[in-house]
Amino acid sequence: MKISLREPLRYLETVPFQWDGRKRFDLSVMRALLPLIGDPHNKVPAIHVGGTNGKGTTCAYLSAMLHAAGFRVGQTSSPHLSHVTERCLINGAPISEEEYGDLVIEIVHAAEDAGLEPSHFEIVTAVAFLAFARRDLDWMVVEVGLGGRLDATNTMDRPRASVVTGIARDHTQILGNSEEEIAREKAGIFRHGVPVFVGAVTPAAEKVLREEAARVGAPIQVFGKEFVFDTTRSRVCFDGDAIQLDCESLGLIAPHQIENASLAVRVAQAVSLSEKEICRGLSTARWPGRLERLRAPRPCDGEWIDVLLDGAHNPNGINALLNYLRKIVHPDGRWNQVVFLLSFLQHKEWKEMIGSLCAADLDTQFVFSRMEHNNSADPYELSKEVPGSQAFSNSREALNYALDRCAPETVLVGAGSLYFLGEIRPLLTPRPFRTILLPDETGMLLP
Numbered sequence: 308m309k310i311s312l313r314e315p316l317r318y319l320e321t322v323p324f325q326w327d328g329r330k331r332f333d334l335s336v337m338r339a340l341l342p343l344i345g346d347p348h349n350k351v352p353a354i355h356v357g358g359t360n361g362k363g364t365t366c367a368y369l370s371a372m373l374h375a376a377g378f379r380v381g382q383t384s385s386p387h388l389s390h391v392t393e394r395c396l397i398n399g400a401p402i403s404e405e406e407y408g409d410l411v412i413e414i415v416h417a418a419e420d421a422g423l424e425p426s427h428f429e430i431v432t433a434v435a436f437l438a439f440a441r442r443d444l445d446w447m448v449v450e451v452g453l454g455g456r457l458d459a460t461n462t463m464d465r466p467r468a469s470v471v472t473g474i475a476r477d478h479t480q481i482l483g484n485s486e487e488e489i490a491r492e493k494a495g496i497f498r499h500g501v502p503v504f505v506g507a508v509t510p511a512a513e514k515v516l517r518e519e520a521a522r523v524g525a526p527i528q529v530f531g532k533e534f535v536f537d538t539t540r541s542r543v544c545f546d547g548d549a550i551q552l553d554c555e556s557l558g559l560i561a562p563h564q565i566e567n568a569s570l571a572v573r574v575a576q577a578v579s580l581s582e583k584e585i586c587r588g589l590s591t592a593r594w595p596g597r598l599e600r601l602r603a604p605r606p607c608d609g610e611w612i613d614v615l616l617d618g619a620h621n622p623n624g625i626n627a628l629l630n631y632l633r634k635i636v637h638p639d640g641r642w643n644q645v646v647f648l649l650s651f652l653q654h655k656e657w658k659e660m661i662g663s664l665c666a667a668d669l670d671t672q673f674v675f676s677r678m679e680h681n682n683s684a685d686p687y688e689l690s691k692e693v694p695g696s697q698a699f700s701n702s703r704e705a706l707n708y709a710l711d712r713c714a715p716e717t718v719l720v721g722a723g724s725l726y727f728l729g730e731i732r733p734l735l736t737p738r739p740f741r742t743i744l745l746p747d748e749t750g751m752l753l754p
Contacts, residue, residue: 312415315408316391322427336418337429337459343417344433347440348463351381354574355463357451357493358472360624361506361567364594365472366448367742368571372588373446374398374743376580381439381447383432383460388596388729388740395435399743402438410434428452432459456495468574469496469525471505472567474512475623486512494519502577503527506570528573536569543572550582552589563627564598591744596728598631603719603735605710612713613642614735618725620651625660628722629667635718636669642718644670648709650677650702650727653684660723661692672696672712676705678727702730 312318341348356366363384370382380398387393392401401407414433418425425433432452439447449466451458474490490512497503503525505516513529520527528534534545542549550572552565568589575585593599601614619628636642647664651657664671673696675686686698686705699705706721713719721731 312408312412315411315415316404318415319391319411319427319430322425322430324427333457334459334462336423336425337432337462339421340414340418340423340425340429340433341436341462343421344414344437345440347433347436349465350436350440351444351447353447353449353463353466354468354470354578355449355451355460355466355496356470356472357455357458357496358470358506359475359489359493360621360627361472361563361570362450363618364564364567364597365470365506365571366450367594368568368589368592369448369574370396370399371592371743372571372575372580372585373448375588375591376584378445379442381435381442381444382742383435383448383450384742385428385450385452386725386729388725389733390729390740391431393740394431395438396742397438397442397444399741401740406438407434410437413437426459429459451493451496454489454492454495456492458496461496465498466496466501467578469498469501469503470570470574471496471503471508471516472570473506473623474508474516475621487515490515491519497523497525499524501525504570504574504577505529507531507566530566530570530573534569534573536565543569545573545576548576550576550585553586562630592742593744594742595738595740596725596732598628599732601732601735601738603710605713606707607711610715612710612715612717612719614719614721616721616728616732616735618728619660619722620655620724622656622659622663625663625722628720629663629669632669632720633667642716644672644714644717646672646674646709646712646717646719648674648676648705648719648721648731649689649723650675650686650705651684651689651723652680652682652726654682655684655724657684657689657723658692661689665693674699674705674709674712676700676702676727678702678724678730680724680726702727703734706731706734 356362370380373380382396392407395402449460451460471493474486494516503520507530537544541552596616596618599616602611603614605612617628619625673693675689675698677683677686677700690696690698
Protein backbone atom coordinates (compact mmCIF):
# COMPACT_ATOMS: atom_id res chain seq x y z
CA MET A 308 0.00 0.00 0.00
CA LYS A 309 1.41 3.34 -1.06
CA ILE A 310 2.25 6.07 1.46
CA SER A 311 -0.43 8.77 1.51
CA LEU A 312 1.18 12.03 0.39
CA ARG A 313 -1.66 14.54 0.61
CA GLU A 314 0.90 17.11 1.75
CA PRO A 315 4.14 15.99 0.08
CA LEU A 316 6.27 18.93 1.19
CA ARG A 317 5.22 18.46 4.81
CA TYR A 318 5.94 14.74 4.47
CA LEU A 319 9.39 15.59 3.14
CA GLU A 320 10.16 17.45 6.36
CA THR A 321 9.74 14.19 8.29
CA VAL A 322 12.36 12.30 6.24
CA PRO A 323 15.85 12.27 7.82
CA PHE A 324 18.94 13.55 6.06
CA GLN A 325 21.67 11.05 5.17
CA TRP A 326 23.94 12.15 8.01
CA ASP A 327 21.26 12.90 10.59
CA GLY A 328 20.12 9.89 12.59
CA ARG A 329 20.99 7.33 9.90
CA LYS A 330 23.88 4.87 9.73
CA ARG A 331 23.83 4.73 5.94
CA PHE A 332 25.87 7.24 3.96
CA ASP A 333 26.48 5.77 0.51
CA LEU A 334 25.14 5.80 -3.05
CA SER A 335 23.33 2.45 -3.02
CA VAL A 336 19.77 3.81 -2.79
CA MET A 337 20.37 6.68 -5.23
CA ARG A 338 21.85 4.33 -7.82
CA ALA A 339 18.83 2.02 -7.47
CA LEU A 340 16.30 4.88 -7.53
CA LEU A 341 17.41 6.90 -10.55
CA PRO A 342 16.81 4.14 -13.17
CA LEU A 343 13.24 3.81 -11.85
CA ILE A 344 12.49 7.41 -12.88
CA GLY A 345 14.26 7.35 -16.25
CA ASP A 346 17.86 8.20 -15.33
CA PRO A 347 17.24 11.97 -15.38
CA HIS A 348 20.70 12.67 -13.93
CA ASN A 349 22.30 11.91 -17.29
CA LYS A 350 19.83 13.77 -19.53
CA VAL A 351 21.17 17.34 -19.20
CA PRO A 352 24.79 18.54 -19.62
CA ALA A 353 26.11 19.33 -16.14
CA ILE A 354 28.71 21.28 -14.23
CA HIS A 355 29.33 19.59 -10.87
CA VAL A 356 30.43 21.95 -8.07
CA GLY A 357 31.89 20.76 -4.77
CA GLY A 358 33.99 22.35 -2.04
CA THR A 359 33.64 23.47 1.56
CA ASN A 360 32.70 27.13 1.15
CA GLY A 361 31.71 29.17 -1.89
CA LYS A 362 29.81 26.43 -3.73
CA GLY A 363 26.53 28.31 -3.87
CA THR A 364 28.09 31.58 -4.97
CA THR A 365 30.08 29.86 -7.71
CA CYS A 366 26.96 28.02 -8.89
CA ALA A 367 25.01 31.28 -8.99
CA TYR A 368 27.69 32.94 -11.12
CA LEU A 369 27.83 29.97 -13.49
CA SER A 370 24.05 29.80 -13.85
CA ALA A 371 23.81 33.52 -14.59
CA MET A 372 26.57 33.37 -17.19
CA LEU A 373 24.99 30.39 -18.95
CA HIS A 374 21.62 32.14 -18.89
CA ALA A 375 23.17 35.29 -20.34
CA ALA A 376 24.44 33.16 -23.21
CA GLY A 377 20.83 32.24 -24.03
CA PHE A 378 20.75 28.82 -22.39
CA ARG A 379 17.96 27.45 -20.20
CA VAL A 380 19.65 26.53 -16.92
CA GLY A 381 18.79 24.42 -13.90
CA GLN A 382 20.60 24.91 -10.63
CA THR A 383 20.55 22.98 -7.38
CA SER A 384 21.39 24.60 -4.05
CA SER A 385 22.03 23.16 -0.61
CA PRO A 386 20.79 23.93 1.90
CA HIS A 387 17.82 26.14 1.10
CA LEU A 388 17.17 29.39 2.92
CA SER A 389 13.41 29.69 3.40
CA HIS A 390 11.74 26.98 1.32
CA VAL A 391 12.72 23.58 -0.03
CA THR A 392 11.76 24.62 -3.59
CA GLU A 393 14.89 26.81 -3.58
CA ARG A 394 16.85 23.58 -4.03
CA CYS A 395 15.51 23.33 -7.59
CA LEU A 396 16.02 26.54 -9.58
CA ILE A 397 15.26 27.11 -13.24
CA ASN A 398 16.72 30.26 -14.76
CA GLY A 399 17.43 31.48 -11.24
CA ALA A 400 13.96 31.00 -9.71
CA PRO A 401 12.45 28.11 -7.70
CA ILE A 402 9.88 25.87 -9.35
CA SER A 403 6.34 26.03 -7.98
CA GLU A 404 5.31 24.24 -4.79
CA GLU A 405 2.73 22.29 -6.78
CA GLU A 406 5.27 20.99 -9.30
CA TYR A 407 7.77 20.22 -6.55
CA GLY A 408 5.15 18.33 -4.56
CA ASP A 409 4.07 16.28 -7.59
CA LEU A 410 7.68 15.25 -8.20
CA VAL A 411 8.14 14.28 -4.55
CA ILE A 412 5.06 12.04 -4.76
CA GLU A 413 6.30 10.37 -7.95
CA ILE A 414 9.76 9.70 -6.55
CA VAL A 415 8.61 8.47 -3.13
CA HIS A 416 6.09 6.09 -4.70
CA ALA A 417 8.68 4.73 -7.15
CA ALA A 418 11.05 4.14 -4.24
CA GLU A 419 8.34 2.48 -2.16
CA ASP A 420 7.44 0.08 -5.00
CA ALA A 421 11.09 -1.00 -5.11
CA GLY A 422 11.46 -1.29 -1.33
CA LEU A 423 13.83 1.67 -1.14
CA GLU A 424 13.99 4.27 1.64
CA PRO A 425 15.65 7.38 0.22
CA SER A 426 16.82 10.11 2.57
CA HIS A 427 15.63 13.71 2.42
CA PHE A 428 18.65 14.83 0.40
CA GLU A 429 18.34 11.89 -2.00
CA ILE A 430 14.69 12.81 -2.67
CA VAL A 431 15.37 16.52 -3.26
CA THR A 432 18.34 15.67 -5.51
CA ALA A 433 16.16 13.31 -7.55
CA VAL A 434 13.46 16.01 -7.75
CA ALA A 435 15.93 18.45 -9.28
CA PHE A 436 17.31 15.92 -11.76
CA LEU A 437 13.77 14.98 -12.84
CA ALA A 438 12.57 18.60 -13.12
CA PHE A 439 15.57 19.56 -15.25
CA ALA A 440 15.26 16.53 -17.53
CA ARG A 441 11.54 17.05 -18.14
CA ARG A 442 12.11 20.70 -19.02
CA ASP A 443 14.76 19.53 -21.50
CA LEU A 444 17.14 22.21 -20.24
CA ASP A 445 20.42 23.10 -21.92
CA TRP A 446 22.56 22.98 -18.75
CA MET A 447 22.35 22.13 -15.09
CA VAL A 448 24.70 23.43 -12.41
CA VAL A 449 24.70 20.86 -9.62
CA GLU A 450 25.94 21.71 -6.12
CA VAL A 451 27.33 18.92 -3.96
CA GLY A 452 25.47 18.60 -0.68
CA LEU A 453 28.13 16.99 1.54
CA GLY A 454 31.64 15.90 0.66
CA GLY A 455 31.60 14.55 -2.87
CA ARG A 456 32.54 10.90 -3.20
CA LEU A 457 29.38 9.59 -1.50
CA ASP A 458 27.10 12.56 -2.12
CA ALA A 459 23.77 11.87 -3.82
CA THR A 460 24.70 14.23 -6.66
CA ASN A 461 27.74 12.10 -7.49
CA THR A 462 25.73 9.73 -9.66
CA MET A 463 26.15 11.65 -12.93
CA ASP A 464 28.21 9.55 -15.35
CA ARG A 465 30.06 12.32 -17.12
CA PRO A 466 29.53 16.01 -16.30
CA ARG A 467 31.16 18.57 -18.60
CA ALA A 468 33.28 20.02 -15.77
CA SER A 469 34.08 19.26 -12.12
CA VAL A 470 34.71 22.15 -9.71
CA VAL A 471 36.13 22.32 -6.18
CA THR A 472 35.73 25.80 -4.73
CA GLY A 473 37.97 25.33 -1.69
CA ILE A 474 38.87 22.98 1.15
CA ALA A 475 38.34 23.65 4.87
CA ARG A 476 37.41 21.68 7.97
CA ASP A 477 33.66 21.01 8.10
CA HIS A 478 31.52 17.89 8.70
CA THR A 479 34.64 16.33 10.18
CA GLN A 480 32.62 13.50 11.74
CA ILE A 481 31.98 12.23 8.19
CA LEU A 482 34.69 13.65 5.94
CA GLY A 483 37.73 13.42 8.22
CA ASN A 484 39.70 15.70 10.51
CA SER A 485 42.43 16.88 8.15
CA GLU A 486 42.38 18.96 4.98
CA GLU A 487 43.99 16.06 3.16
CA GLU A 488 41.20 13.65 4.14
CA ILE A 489 38.51 16.18 3.24
CA ALA A 490 40.19 16.97 -0.09
CA ARG A 491 40.19 13.29 -1.00
CA GLU A 492 36.44 13.10 -0.34
CA LYS A 493 35.82 16.23 -2.42
CA ALA A 494 37.91 14.77 -5.26
CA GLY A 495 35.49 11.86 -5.45
CA ILE A 496 33.50 13.83 -8.06
CA PHE A 497 36.41 13.73 -10.56
CA ARG A 498 35.87 11.74 -13.78
CA HIS A 499 38.25 10.45 -16.42
CA GLY A 500 38.77 13.07 -19.11
CA VAL A 501 36.49 15.64 -17.45
CA PRO A 502 38.35 18.91 -16.73
CA VAL A 503 38.71 19.90 -13.07
CA PHE A 504 38.83 23.51 -11.85
CA VAL A 505 39.90 24.30 -8.30
CA GLY A 506 39.65 27.52 -6.28
CA ALA A 507 42.15 28.84 -3.74
CA VAL A 508 43.37 25.94 -1.58
CA THR A 509 46.32 25.24 0.71
CA PRO A 510 49.38 23.40 -0.66
CA ALA A 511 48.42 20.28 1.30
CA ALA A 512 44.91 20.18 -0.19
CA GLU A 513 46.22 21.03 -3.66
CA LYS A 514 48.65 18.10 -3.52
CA VAL A 515 45.83 15.65 -2.79
CA LEU A 516 43.53 17.11 -5.46
CA ARG A 517 46.27 16.91 -8.10
CA GLU A 518 47.08 13.33 -7.09
CA GLU A 519 43.42 12.30 -7.36
CA ALA A 520 43.00 14.06 -10.70
CA ALA A 521 46.06 12.26 -12.05
CA ARG A 522 44.79 8.95 -10.69
CA VAL A 523 41.48 9.16 -12.57
CA GLY A 524 42.95 10.89 -15.63
CA ALA A 525 41.29 14.31 -15.28
CA PRO A 526 43.08 17.48 -16.45
CA ILE A 527 43.23 19.98 -13.57
CA GLN A 528 43.63 23.75 -13.23
CA VAL A 529 44.09 25.48 -9.86
CA PHE A 530 43.46 29.12 -8.97
CA GLY A 531 46.76 30.90 -8.46
CA LYS A 532 48.61 28.46 -10.72
CA GLU A 533 47.01 27.68 -14.09
CA PHE A 534 44.76 30.75 -13.84
CA VAL A 535 45.02 33.85 -11.64
CA PHE A 536 43.19 37.04 -10.75
CA ASP A 537 45.22 40.13 -11.65
CA THR A 538 44.37 42.49 -8.77
CA THR A 539 45.95 45.50 -10.49
CA ARG A 540 43.78 45.21 -13.60
CA SER A 541 40.80 43.15 -12.29
CA ARG A 542 41.34 40.43 -14.86
CA VAL A 543 41.10 36.65 -14.78
CA CYS A 544 44.19 35.48 -16.67
CA PHE A 545 44.61 32.00 -18.18
CA ASP A 546 46.33 30.29 -21.11
CA GLY A 547 47.86 33.56 -22.27
CA ASP A 548 44.39 35.13 -22.42
CA ALA A 549 42.35 37.25 -19.98
CA ILE A 550 38.79 38.35 -19.18
CA GLN A 551 38.21 41.76 -17.64
CA LEU A 552 35.97 41.97 -14.55
CA ASP A 553 34.25 45.16 -13.45
CA CYS A 554 34.24 44.18 -9.78
CA GLU A 555 32.36 47.26 -8.57
CA SER A 556 29.40 46.82 -10.91
CA LEU A 557 29.34 43.09 -10.20
CA GLY A 558 28.64 43.72 -6.54
CA LEU A 559 31.70 41.69 -5.55
CA ILE A 560 32.31 43.17 -2.15
CA ALA A 561 34.77 40.74 -0.56
CA PRO A 562 38.03 39.08 -1.66
CA HIS A 563 36.65 35.56 -1.41
CA GLN A 564 33.74 36.52 -3.70
CA ILE A 565 36.22 37.72 -6.31
CA GLU A 566 38.01 34.35 -6.04
CA ASN A 567 34.69 32.54 -6.54
CA ALA A 568 33.89 34.75 -9.54
CA SER A 569 37.32 34.09 -11.03
CA LEU A 570 36.81 30.35 -10.68
CA ALA A 571 33.37 30.56 -12.30
CA VAL A 572 34.77 32.68 -15.14
CA ARG A 573 37.46 30.10 -15.90
CA VAL A 574 34.87 27.31 -16.00
CA ALA A 575 32.53 29.36 -18.19
CA GLN A 576 35.32 30.11 -20.65
CA ALA A 577 36.22 26.42 -20.73
CA VAL A 578 32.66 25.51 -21.80
CA SER A 579 32.92 28.04 -24.66
CA LEU A 580 31.13 31.12 -23.32
CA SER A 581 32.32 34.41 -24.75
CA GLU A 582 33.75 37.29 -22.73
CA LYS A 583 30.62 39.35 -23.44
CA GLU A 584 28.33 36.56 -22.20
CA ILE A 585 30.48 36.00 -19.13
CA CYS A 586 30.52 39.67 -18.11
CA ARG A 587 26.82 40.13 -18.82
CA GLY A 588 25.98 37.07 -16.71
CA LEU A 589 28.14 38.11 -13.80
CA SER A 590 26.38 41.48 -13.64
CA THR A 591 23.01 39.73 -13.12
CA ALA A 592 24.16 37.08 -10.62
CA ARG A 593 23.10 37.29 -7.00
CA TRP A 594 23.24 34.79 -4.12
CA PRO A 595 20.78 35.57 -1.29
CA GLY A 596 22.15 35.15 2.21
CA ARG A 597 25.80 35.50 1.21
CA LEU A 598 27.04 38.98 2.11
CA GLU A 599 23.54 40.15 1.20
CA ARG A 600 22.88 43.76 2.15
CA LEU A 601 19.40 44.75 3.33
CA ARG A 602 17.77 47.56 5.31
CA ALA A 603 15.15 47.08 8.01
CA PRO A 604 13.22 49.41 10.34
CA ARG A 605 14.14 49.44 14.02
CA PRO A 606 11.01 48.21 15.88
CA CYS A 607 11.23 50.82 18.64
CA ASP A 608 11.07 53.89 16.38
CA GLY A 609 11.16 52.93 12.69
CA GLU A 610 14.75 54.14 12.15
CA TRP A 611 16.30 52.29 9.21
CA ILE A 612 19.19 49.96 10.05
CA ASP A 613 21.73 48.36 7.71
CA VAL A 614 21.73 44.56 7.79
CA LEU A 615 24.23 42.10 6.36
CA LEU A 616 23.27 38.43 6.02
CA ASP A 617 26.04 35.91 5.47
CA GLY A 618 25.87 32.13 5.52
CA ALA A 619 29.14 31.74 7.43
CA HIS A 620 28.67 28.47 9.32
CA ASN A 621 32.18 27.10 9.85
CA PRO A 622 35.51 28.58 11.02
CA ASN A 623 36.72 29.26 7.49
CA GLY A 624 33.49 31.08 6.60
CA ILE A 625 33.57 33.13 9.79
CA ASN A 626 37.15 34.20 9.08
CA ALA A 627 36.19 35.28 5.55
CA LEU A 628 33.30 37.29 7.00
CA LEU A 629 35.60 38.94 9.53
CA ASN A 630 38.12 39.84 6.82
CA TYR A 631 35.34 41.69 5.03
CA LEU A 632 34.01 43.39 8.16
CA ARG A 633 37.48 44.69 9.02
CA LYS A 634 37.44 46.55 5.70
CA ILE A 635 34.05 48.22 6.16
CA VAL A 636 33.76 48.82 9.93
CA HIS A 637 36.02 51.50 11.38
CA PRO A 638 35.65 54.59 13.61
CA ASP A 639 35.46 57.16 10.80
CA GLY A 640 33.36 55.12 8.37
CA ARG A 641 29.68 54.59 7.74
CA TRP A 642 29.66 51.80 10.33
CA ASN A 643 31.66 51.84 13.54
CA GLN A 644 29.98 48.98 15.43
CA VAL A 645 28.69 45.47 14.71
CA VAL A 646 25.77 43.70 16.37
CA PHE A 647 26.10 39.96 15.67
CA LEU A 648 22.85 38.00 15.53
CA LEU A 649 23.89 34.35 15.60
CA SER A 650 22.50 30.84 15.64
CA PHE A 651 24.48 27.64 15.12
CA LEU A 652 23.81 23.98 14.58
CA GLN A 653 24.87 21.97 17.63
CA HIS A 654 27.41 19.80 15.78
CA LYS A 655 29.29 22.77 14.31
CA GLU A 656 32.47 24.17 15.85
CA TRP A 657 30.60 27.07 17.40
CA LYS A 658 33.00 27.64 20.29
CA GLU A 659 35.82 28.26 17.84
CA MET A 660 33.65 30.52 15.68
CA ILE A 661 32.40 32.60 18.62
CA GLY A 662 35.98 32.87 19.87
CA SER A 663 37.10 34.25 16.49
CA LEU A 664 34.31 36.83 16.49
CA CYS A 665 35.12 37.91 20.04
CA ALA A 666 38.83 38.21 19.25
CA ALA A 667 38.24 40.47 16.24
CA ASP A 668 39.36 44.07 16.64
CA LEU A 669 35.80 45.38 16.29
CA ASP A 670 33.29 47.10 18.57
CA THR A 671 30.73 44.32 18.93
CA GLN A 672 27.56 43.19 20.68
CA PHE A 673 26.19 39.64 20.55
CA VAL A 674 22.64 38.28 20.37
CA PHE A 675 22.09 34.51 20.16
CA SER A 676 18.95 32.75 18.98
CA ARG A 677 17.44 29.31 18.73
CA MET A 678 16.22 28.33 15.26
CA GLU A 679 13.49 25.96 14.17
CA HIS A 680 15.84 23.09 13.47
CA ASN A 681 16.07 19.88 15.46
CA ASN A 682 19.82 20.28 15.81
CA SER A 683 19.83 23.93 16.87
CA ALA A 684 22.41 24.77 19.52
CA ASP A 685 21.02 26.11 22.81
CA PRO A 686 21.31 29.92 22.61
CA TYR A 687 21.61 30.19 26.39
CA GLU A 688 24.61 27.83 26.26
CA LEU A 689 26.11 29.94 23.47
CA SER A 690 25.64 33.14 25.44
CA LYS A 691 27.88 31.79 28.22
CA GLU A 692 30.80 32.23 25.82
CA VAL A 693 30.25 36.01 25.64
CA PRO A 694 29.67 37.96 28.87
CA GLY A 695 26.95 40.56 28.44
CA SER A 696 25.36 38.87 25.43
CA GLN A 697 21.64 38.12 25.12
CA ALA A 698 19.85 34.90 24.21
CA PHE A 699 16.34 34.24 22.84
CA SER A 700 14.32 31.12 22.24
CA ASN A 701 12.99 32.21 18.82
CA SER A 702 14.36 34.12 15.85
CA ARG A 703 11.70 36.84 15.64
CA GLU A 704 12.28 38.02 19.21
CA ALA A 705 16.04 37.83 18.73
CA LEU A 706 15.87 39.85 15.51
CA ASN A 707 13.68 42.58 17.00
CA TYR A 708 15.93 42.88 20.03
CA ALA A 709 19.06 43.02 17.86
CA LEU A 710 17.59 45.72 15.60
CA ASP A 711 16.70 47.82 18.64
CA ARG A 712 20.30 47.57 19.83
CA CYS A 713 21.54 49.15 16.57
CA ALA A 714 22.34 52.82 16.13
CA PRO A 715 22.30 54.27 12.57
CA GLU A 716 26.07 53.81 12.37
CA THR A 717 25.79 50.12 13.41
CA VAL A 718 25.57 47.20 11.01
CA LEU A 719 23.56 44.16 12.09
CA VAL A 720 25.22 40.95 10.91
CA GLY A 721 23.17 37.74 10.81
CA ALA A 722 25.27 34.58 10.49
CA GLY A 723 26.02 31.13 11.91
CA SER A 724 23.66 28.93 9.90
CA LEU A 725 21.90 29.15 6.55
CA TYR A 726 18.85 27.61 8.19
CA PHE A 727 18.77 30.55 10.60
CA LEU A 728 19.10 33.07 7.78
CA GLY A 729 16.18 31.34 6.11
CA GLU A 730 14.06 32.19 9.15
CA ILE A 731 15.05 35.83 9.53
CA ARG A 732 15.38 36.86 5.87
CA PRO A 733 11.60 36.84 5.23
CA LEU A 734 11.20 39.00 8.34
CA LEU A 735 13.58 41.55 6.85
CA THR A 736 12.61 41.73 3.17
CA PRO A 737 9.86 40.66 0.76
CA ARG A 738 12.53 40.24 -1.91
CA PRO A 739 12.07 36.76 -3.45
CA PHE A 740 14.81 34.17 -3.69
CA ARG A 741 16.46 34.60 -7.09
CA THR A 742 20.01 33.91 -8.23
CA ILE A 743 19.60 35.70 -11.58
CA LEU A 744 18.16 39.22 -11.56
CA LEU A 745 15.36 40.02 -14.02
CA PRO A 746 15.83 42.63 -16.78
CA ASP A 747 13.74 45.24 -14.95
CA GLU A 748 15.94 44.73 -11.87
CA THR A 749 19.16 45.31 -13.77
CA GLY A 750 18.22 47.55 -16.68
CA MET A 751 19.77 44.89 -18.91
CA LEU A 752 17.95 42.92 -21.58
CA LEU A 753 19.02 39.30 -21.62
CA PRO A 754 18.82 37.12 -24.74
